[in-house]
Amino acid sequence: MNLNNAKGTQDLMPEQKIVIDKLINLLKEIFELYGFSPLETPAIEKFEVLASKYAGGTEILKEVFKLKDQGNRELGLRYDLTVPLARVIGMNPNIKMPFKRYQIEKVWRDGPISSTRLREFYQCDVDVVGIKSMIADAEMLAIVSRFFSMLDFEFTIYVNNRKILTSMLNECNIKKEIQETVLLSLDKLEKIGFKGVENELREKGIKENSIEKIIEFISINGTNEEKIQQLELRLKEKEGLNELKELLEYAKKFSVKNIVFYLPLARGLSYYTGPIFEVKLKESKVKESVVGGGRYDKMISAFLETNKEIPATGLSFGLNRIYEALIEKQKTAKKTVTQLFVIPIGIKAIELIELIEKIRSNGIKVDFDLIGRGPSKNLDYCNSLGIPFALIIGEKELKEKKILLRDMKTGKEEKINLSELNKLKEKIKP
Amino acid sequence: MNLNNAKGTQDLMPEQKIVIDKLINLLKEIFELYGFSPLETPAIEKFEVLASKYAGGTEILKEVFKLKDQGNRELGLRYDLTVPLARVIGMNPNIKMPFKRYQIEKVWRDGPISSTRLREFYQCDVDVVGIKSMIADAEMLAIVSRFFSMLDFEFTIYVNNRKILTSMLNECNIKKEIQETVLLSLDKLEKIGFKGVENELREKGIKENSIEKIIEFISINGTNEEKIQQLELRLKEKEGLNELKELLEYAKKFSVKNIVFYLPLARGLSYYTGPIFEVKLKESKVKESVVGGGRYDKMISAFLETNKEIPATGLSFGLNRIYEALIEKQKTAKKTVTQLFVIPIGIKAIELIELIEKIRSNGIKVDFDLIGRGPSKNLDYCNSLGIPFALIIGEKELKEKKILLRDMKTGKEEKINLSELNKLKEKIKP
Numbered sequence: 001m002n003l004n005n006a007k008g009t010q011d012l013m014p015e016q017k018i019v020i021d022k023l024i025n026l027l028k029e030i031f032e033l034y035g036f037s038p039l040e041t042p043a044i045e046k047f048e049v050l051a052s053k054y055a056g057g058t059e060i061l062k063e064v065f066k067l068k069d070q071g072n073r074e075l076g077l078r079y080d081l082t083v084p085l086a087r088v089i090g091m092n093p094n095i096k097m098p099f100k101r102y103q104i105e106k107v108w109r110d111g112p113i114s115s116t117r118l119r120e121f122y123q124c125d126v127d128v129v130g131i132k133s134m135i136a137d138a139e140m141l142a143i144v145s146r147f148f149s150m151l152d153f154e155f156t157i158y159v160n161n162r163k164i165l166t167s168m169l170n171e172c173n174i175k176k177e178i179q180e181t182v183l184l185s186l187d188k189l190e191k192i193g194f195k196g197v198e199n200e201l202r203e204k205g206i207k208e209n210s211i212e213k214i215i216e217f218i219s220i221n222g223t224n225e226e227k228i229q230q231l232e233l234r235l236k237e238k239e240g241l242n243e244l245k246e247l248l249e250y251a252k253k254f255s256v257k258n259i260v261f262y263l264p265l266a267r268g269l270s271y272y273t274g275p276i277f278e279v280k281l282k283e284s285k286v287k288e289s290v291v292g293g294g295r296y297d298k299m300i301s302a303f304l305e306t307n308k309e310i311p312a313t314g315l316s317f318g319l320n321r322i323y324e325a326l327i328e329k330q331k332t333a334k335k336t337v338t339q340l341f342v343i344p345i346g347i348k349a350i351e352l353i354e355l356i357e358k359i360r361s362n363g364i365k366v367d368f369d370l371i372g373r374g375p376s377k378n379l380d381y382c383n384s385l386g387i388p389f390a391l392i393i394g395e396k397e398l399k400e401k402k403i404l405l406r407d408m409k410t411g412k413e414e415k416i417n418l419s420e421l422n423k424l425k426e427k428i429k430p
Numbered sequence: 431m432n433l434n435n436a437k438g439t440q441d442l443m444p445e446q447k448i449v450i451d452k453l454i455n456l457l458k459e460i461f462e463l464y465g466f467s468p469l470e471t472p473a474i475e476k477f478e479v480l481a482s483k484y485a486g487g488t489e490i491l492k493e494v495f496k497l498k499d500q501g502n503r504e505l506g507l508r509y510d511l512t513v514p515l516a517r518v519i520g521m522n523p524n525i526k527m528p529f530k531r532y533q534i535e536k537v538w539r540d541g542p543i544s545s546t547r548l549r550e551f552y553q554c555d556v557d558v559v560g561i562k563s564m565i566a567d568a569e570m571l572a573i574v575s576r577f578f579s580m581l582d583f584e585f586t587i588y589v590n591n592r593k594i595l596t597s598m599l600n601e602c603n604i605k606k607e608i609q610e611t612v613l614l615s616l617d618k619l620e621k622i623g624f625k626g627v628e629n630e631l632r633e634k635g636i637k638e639n640s641i642e643k644i645i646e647f648i649s650i651n652g653t654n655e656e657k658i659q660q661l662e663l664r665l666k667e668k669e670g671l672n673e674l675k676e677l678l679e680y681a682k683k684f685s686v687k688n689i690v691f692y693l694p695l696a697r698g699l700s701y702y703t704g705p706i707f708e709v710k711l712k713e714s715k716v717k718e719s720v721v722g723g724g725r726y727d728k729m730i731s732a733f734l735e736t737n738k739e740i741p742a743t744g745l746s747f748g749l750n751r752i753y754e755a756l757i758e759k760q761k762t763a764k765k766t767v768t769q770l771f772v773i774p775i776g777i778k779a780i781e782l783i784e785l786i787e788k789i790r791s792n793g794i795k796v797d798f799d800l801i802g803r804g805p806s807k808n809l810d811y812c813n814s815l816g817i818p819f820a821l822i823i824g825e826k827e828l829k830e831k832k833i834l835l836r837d838m839k840t841g842k843e844e845k846i847n848l849s850e851l852n853k854l855k856e857k858i859k860p
Contacts, residue, residue, distance in 0.1 A: 001478060001735070003520045006505050009472035011518055014531065017468040033790045035768045035797025038447040042439035042550045043473060043507075043536060044495075048431060065474075067497045067507075069540050069549070075436050077473075077497075088441055090433045096765070096814055098800055101444065106473060110499050119499070120472045131800045135779060142787070253783040305431070335526070337462045349565060353683040357572070360463045367465025370528055370561045384526055 008110075008119030015333040020323055024104055024124075027317060030147050031102040031126050034139060039101040041084035043108075047074040049087055052303055063109040077108040081125045082296075082314075083303070089129060090304040097130030104319070116288070116321065127314030129300065134243055137275045137295060137313050138250030144279055144291055144315065145256045151326065154282035155290075156258050159247065160265040162272045162294070163240025164231065168263070171235060172213040174206065182206065182214070183266035189218065190264075217263060224248060224261040231263075240274075247275055267292060271299040277315065286325040290318045334386040339428050341387045342368035343378040345394035352393060355418070359391075362425055382408050389428050438540075438549030445763040450753055454534055454554075457747060460577050461532040461556050464569060469531040471514035473538075477504040479517055482733055493539040507538040511555045512726075512744075513733070519559060520734040527560030534749070546718070546751065557744030559730065564673055567705045567725060567743050568680030574709055574721055574745065575686045581756065584712035585720075586688050589677065590695040592702045592724070593670025594661065598693070601665060602643040604636065612636065613696035616648065620694075624649070647693060654678060654691040661693075670704075677705055697722065701729040707745065716755040720748045764816040769858050771817045772798035773808040775824035782823060785848070789821075792855055812838050819858050 005011065012020055028038070050064055065077040078084055081103045089095060104124045113119060126143060128136045141157055148155045165186075169179045185200040192200070194215060201211045220230045231241055244261065251259055267276045276294035280287070293315035300310040327333075340359065344352055349368055359366050367387070369378050375392070382390050392404040392413075401418040405427065416424065435441065442450055458468070480494055495507040508514055511533045519525060534554045543549060556573065558566045571587055578585045595616075599609045615630040622630070624645060631641045650660045661671055674691065681689055697706045706724035710717070723745035730740040757763075770789065774782055779798055789796050797817070799808050805822070812820050822834040822843075831848040835857065846854065 001482060003479065003517055003734070004476070005472060005521075006474045006476050007499060007501065007503060009474050011472070011514075011521075012470035013518075013522070014467035014469055017470045020470070021468055032767045032795045033793070035766070035771075035795060037444035037766045037768070038451055039444060040442035040447045040450070042435060042441070044436045044439050044538070044550055046434070046436050049433065052431060065497050065499070067495050069437060069495070071437065073437060084441075087433055088443075091435075091441075092443070096811065100766075100797065108474070120474055128800070133800060135783075136800055146790075250780060250783070253780055254787060255784075304433070336465070336467045336530075338465045338467070341465075350680060350683055353565075353680070354685075357684060360576075363463070365462045365465060367530065370558070370563060370566055381526065 006119075008113040010118060010120075013335075014337075015335045016323075018334055018337060019326060019330070020122075020319065023319060023322060023326065026150060027104065027124060027147065027319075028102070030143055030150070033146075034100075034143055036100040036102045036126055036128075039085070039088065039103050040105065041078070041081070041088060041103070043077055043106065044075050045078050045084065045087070047076045050076045050078065050083060052083070060109070063111040065108050065110050079107055079109050081105065081107065081123045081316075082127075082299070085125075085127060085129070086300045086303040089300055089310065090306075098136070099129040100127075101129075102126040116324075118320070122319040124317040124319045125314060126317075127312055129310060129312045131313070132297070132311045134246040134275070135250050137247050138254055138256070140293060140313060140315050141247075141251050141256045141259065141277065142254035144277075145254070145258070147317075148279070148281075151322075152329075153284070153325065156260055156280050156282065157256070158260050158262040158265050158278045158280070158289075159244070159275060160262055161240040161244050161247075161275050163237070163243065163274060164235070164263070165240075165266060167235045167237035167240055168214075168217050168231075170237065172210045172217070174210055174214075178204070178206075180270055184268065186214075186218065186264045187266045187268060194219070220263065224259065227261050227263070243274055267294060271296045273297040275313070281325055284325045285328055286321050288318070288321060290321045290325065292316055292318070332386065336367070336385045336387060337365050338367040338385070338387045339365045340367075340389045340391055340424070341378070341382045342366060342391045342393065343375055344369060345375055345392060347393070347395055347398070348372075351398075355393075355421075358421055359424060362422055364424055364428055379408075436549075438543040440548060440550075443765075444767075445765045446753075448764055448767060449756060449760070450552075450749065453749060453752060453756065456580060457534065457554060457577065457749075458532070460573055460580070463576075464530075464573055466530045466532045466556050466558075469515070469518065469533050470535065471508070471511070471518060471533070473507055473536065474505050475508050475514065475517070477506045480506045480508065480513060482513070490539070493541045495538050495540050509537055509539050511535065511537065511553045511746075512557075512729070515555075515557060515559070516730045516733040519730055519740065520736075528566070529559040530557075531559075532556040546754075548750070552749040554747040554749045555744060556747075557742055559740060559742040561743070562727070562741045564676040564705070565680050567677050567707075568684055568686070570707065570723060570743060570745050571677075571681050571686045571689065572684035574707075575684070575688070577747075578709070578711075581752075582759075583714070583755065586690055586710050586712065587686070588690050588692040588695050588708045588710070588719075589674070589705060590692055591670040591674050591677075591705050593667070593673065593704060594665070594693070595670075595696060597665045597667035597670055598644075598647050598661075600667065602640045602647070604640055604644075608634070608636075610700055612644070614698065616644075616694045617696045617698065619648065650693065654689065657691050657693070673704055697724060701726045703727045705743070711755055714755045715758055716751050718748070718751060720751045720755065722746055722748070762816065766797070766815045766817060767795050768797040768815070768817050769795045770797075770819045770821055770854070771808070771812045772796060772821045772823065773805055774799060775805055775822060777823070777825055777828070778802075781828075785823075785851075788851055789854060792852055794854055794858055809838075 067075050107123045108120050185197050220227050272294040274295035278289040279291035295313040297311040390406045397403050402415045404413050405416050406413045497505050537553045538550050615627050650657050702724040704725035708719040709721035725743040727741040820836045827833050832845045835846050836843045
């Protein structure tokens with residue numbers, strides 16, 4: 001048998017899983033600080049639900065992994081966490097609003113793969129359903145800011161507003177029907193430059209004077225305030241600008257820094273209706289956005305085929321990319337969670353179990369020699385796994401009631417009284 | 431569109447997911463105290479890997495959800511976490527032994543469903559690979575004991591040993607080829623009683639004097655030591671008994687209590703080779719076992735088609751059942767993680783954002799009125815979600831720099847100085 005993973009899937013060995021878990025825990029902690037609670041939905045959904053035209057659209061449907069159960073029901077693996085959220089809202093009409101939930105789970109897309117694009121990957125979503133006010137969007141930016149600050153990352157939050165884009169395109173005489181495709185070209189500005197955008201728009205049959213106007217708009221420069229001033233002079237429809245100003249005002253109260261109003265930001269998905277966001281890291285090899293999101297006030301109610309308005313806004317964190325950026329910063333990888341390894345010298349492990357259990361009860365992650373190797377082999381084992389401390393115990397140590405704590409990095413050794421095991425915790429900081 | 435879940439799958443709404451997450455975190459914490467590190471493998475595996483005859487066998491294969499990718503590759507959703515573990519060991523020949531890993535993830539089985547059996551459910555496995563000594567098995571029991579003690583559950587750990595069963599069946603003149611099927615009947619003792627087992631064995635064509643001997647064996651009564659003494663007189667092959675004695679000796683050092691040596695315990699899966707375990711809760715409506723496991727010294731090497739011996743032992747925690755038992759004990763359910771809800775009176779939420787951010791920086795999970803409801807509606811909202819504390823702030827409070835903390839259960843209110851926000855944490859204990 002040829003032992004390997006299914007194409008586009010990967011194992012996370014302990015040294016990787018430890019880092020991913022650290023990221024997940026930090027995200028959970030921050031989401032919960034902001035009053036978001038966890039939700040879990042199944043990986044398997046009815047295909048009919050996934051295929052709703054108000055969900056991801058036909059493009060994404062080509063990438064759904066389809067399956068059937070014994071009853072020949074048509075099923076699929078979820079490709080995002082937004083459709084399941086809409087379904088949950090629909091199935092629980094009495095749910096308390098606002099519904100603030102986060103969900104960190106795998107999704108599957110049977111598409112082309114690359115080093116940064118797998119067929120099974122994490123989606124990490126935080127959304128608030130039921131709030132129209134920009135205060136909810138500002139809170140999203142506060143979450144972003146707190147998360148990356150805690151990880152010591154330099155970042156920029158790019159914001160824009162779909163309504164501003166629409167009124168800009170109206171100003172440029174772009175018809176409603178082709179606005180989406182124009183936005184797709186705008187989104188590529190960073191990749192293909194101004195000339196590239198011009199050419200693409202020309203190929204799409206946009207008139208020269210419209211192209212000229214668009215380029216003029218997206219060339220507007222300056223601080224956020226200066227850009228807004230410029231646009232206030234040029235745009236007739238002001239709703240998007242007002243939302244943006246309100247968002248920035250709230251964000252200031254939340255002490256969110258590094259916000260850049262970036263007019264070419266359009267984001268692919270057509271369901272956005274208001275503010276849209278993208279976060280990029282500075283000084284990282286990860287150049288793609290690490291967070292994306294925005295407001296989608298019409299998607300859930302359209303999905304549920306109800307007339308009741310169900311506003312919503314949210315973010316999706318790109319866990320795999322953030323992982324890559326974090327790995328780049330952290331030079332050393334730990335292959336184990338173990339903090340302390342107990343090495344018996346000339347005595348049997350069984351004589352140390354009671355002591356080890358006491359140390360564990362103090363909250364220290366302890367492993368010990370289960371094989372009966374010699375001391376130097378045990379120290380090699382510690383080094384190869386990156387265990388930071390070893391506790392060396394022989395008959396002499398047991399008699400004197402003093403054990404030897406060895407810092408594996410520095411090689412420094414220190415005697416610890418058996419009666420003072422509670423002090424170990426301070427010495428062994430994670 | 432008919433909005434519902436795929437058959438045999440379920441959503442975990444926040445009030446359920448909060449409890450499951452609590453259990454998962456406690457398990458992770460304890461596994462890590464014992465030096466086990468996390469591993470993650472994909473949900474999708476090559477069908478060929480899942481279908482290995484050394485894995486779950488043909489019965490389980492009928493329940494595999496099959497799928498194909500764009501390249502027409504035959505894939506399936508994993509039905510357990512043991513096959514992926516064996517694959518990881520096989521793909522990483524230089525992995526350091528012992529390899530101590532835990533894995534808490536979903537598995538899928540397309541079988542008949544019931545209230546306690548779904549098609550998508552958690553598997554929560556902890557295994558050590560590479561250790562033959564019974565000390566590894568004893569550590570498994572220590573993990574069980576610490577986990578259920580921390581949850582304040584009364585429990586019994588039933589242990590047996592496959593080698594004891596084999597030597598017992600040899601003693602009763604049961605041929606190798608039919609020993610497995612005899613064990614399947616033994617496993618039902620609790621359900622169908624001695625008479626039931628007798629009848630089943632008779633139907634399976636076992637001779638009367640063999641049946642008589644088997645019943646005699648499984649009727650042996652007394653303490654663990656008394657049972658072992660009895661068996662030492664009756665069994666020629668003593669290896670299993672010696673392993674059991676060693677296991678019990680180690681377990682004593684680990685202070686594991688409530689171990690019952692239970693000879694009819696056989697466990698269905700044929701890959702077990704030594705100690706086997708099952709844990710049941712006392713005084714719970716959950717009557718089925720909540721943990722199962724044992725030693726499987728031959729399965730991994732057979733799976734990898736190598737001659738190198740790869741011993742292993744491990745446990746699987748039944749997360750969904752433990753959840754049911756925990757829910758039974760906990761009378762109240764929280765619909766949110768939020769600890770504190772901020773209610774502005776006569777002022778706008780935006781004026782309180784800075785204060786709220788400060789409280790969050792103190793590690794308190796805070797939400798606030800995003801809608802602009804009146805005070806009594808806000809208190810209703812707190813009550814309906816089970817938020818334990820509310821902070822009531824009006825202009826007067828802001829001027830006096832004192833805010834009102836309300837305990838939602840008792841209705842007691844207390845004034846807190848704005849300069850002493852750090853004291854909030856003590857008052858708002860989770």
